[in-house]
Amino acid sequence: MSAITHHVPDSLLAAYVSGNLEHHFALVVAAHVSLCLDCRAAMEAHQALGGAVLDTADCAEVSEALRASIFDQLDAPVAATPNFVRSGIFPSPVMEALKGTPPRWKPLGGGIKQSILSADRDGSSRLLYIPSGRAVPQHSHNGLELTLVLQGSFGDDAGRFGVGDLEVADSDVDHQPTADLDAACICLAATDAPLRFNSLVPRLLQPLFRI
């Protein structure tokens, strides 16, 4: 755990805590915090500040009916919410995104596989499986891409990323993540815009792979 060297930037954490981080990114941040004590402490610091804002908020008069309604419901049975727990390399937010089932890997070519967790107009989140020593095609970004390592490690121009490390890549970053030789690399990745692949074949396949 102490080996984590690439963390969530403070602005992303503040956006996450205040609920202003887009859903796919929120998943990656929640997964990183599950693995990283430093970022958990930082997240709790932001929550404390949010609490101070709540504590100093202007009071609004609440109706008597609200109070009665709440106290009437204290003993009412509550619907059980499904409780997902960490399983193997997947922390609980990832298990929840997987709905408790194992990833459904689909080949992307070159031994690389993906399992899409969700994709909508706001972006997408997916698990990526990169065999040891393999490289993801060189690409840059139209928006933001967050990549969290769950197993193995990869390297690119920005450095080496091991389990728990988070790479934050924006439109300035043009990279070719390459899995290290010792093990297959499994990552959780989220983007808010399609990637920009430098070569033709992956570009042609993009709509099919929703990447």
Next chain:
Amino acid sequence: MIWIKNDPNFLPLRIRDMFAASPQLEHTYKNGPKMPLFEVMSKDMNMLKDRKKVPVPPISEVSEQTTWMLAVRDQRDRKAFARLYDHFAPRLKGFVMRSGIPAAQAEEVVQDVMLTIWHKAELFDPHRAQVSAWIYQITRNRNIDMIRKERRPVPDELGQEIGTEPDAGQILAVDQEVKQLVQALEALKPTQRDAIEKTYLGELTHQELCTQTGLPLGTIKSRIRLGLEKLRYELKGMR
């Protein structure tokens, strides 16, 4: 820790440090029971009932909100819950309305949050969060869940280590930081304070936050240190 929470016999031990000043219990704890546990417990429970009359131990500096929340968590105390409601409901409503939600709907959010506090009380850990911070996050989460109609991703819950005693010093340190944070907030220039409020009300996008410089980073950093020490300690035996 769950089995301890559910076992009423352990209640006195759990709260020993928090409400302190129970010589019998102190003795029991250190040297084994010299009197039946039930008696110790009922004495202690009586003390809890008139908590205000308890001799003043250092931990009495813990805020009322934390005391109420622990009574809700550990004793399902409705009176304490009513006090929490009286303190937080008007603030919650004001807070939610500031983010642009009309009064009637804001009351729905308040109801939802207050019921979550009651039903999820066992997740409150005073070693790591102030009551206001805990309620703040519940409020933001519920707000987003209601808009998106699905649960927002949240990190793994950290269990509390089985058999660990409450650490009064840490609870007090975390609790008292609220005062410092509020003071720091009130000392800011109005424009800075407004920026902070906008941030935590969720009015700023991530892009806007990247360029914003108003965050009181010194305050956050000291809070991080406080939280991290405890986390490291708590997790030492767990992984």
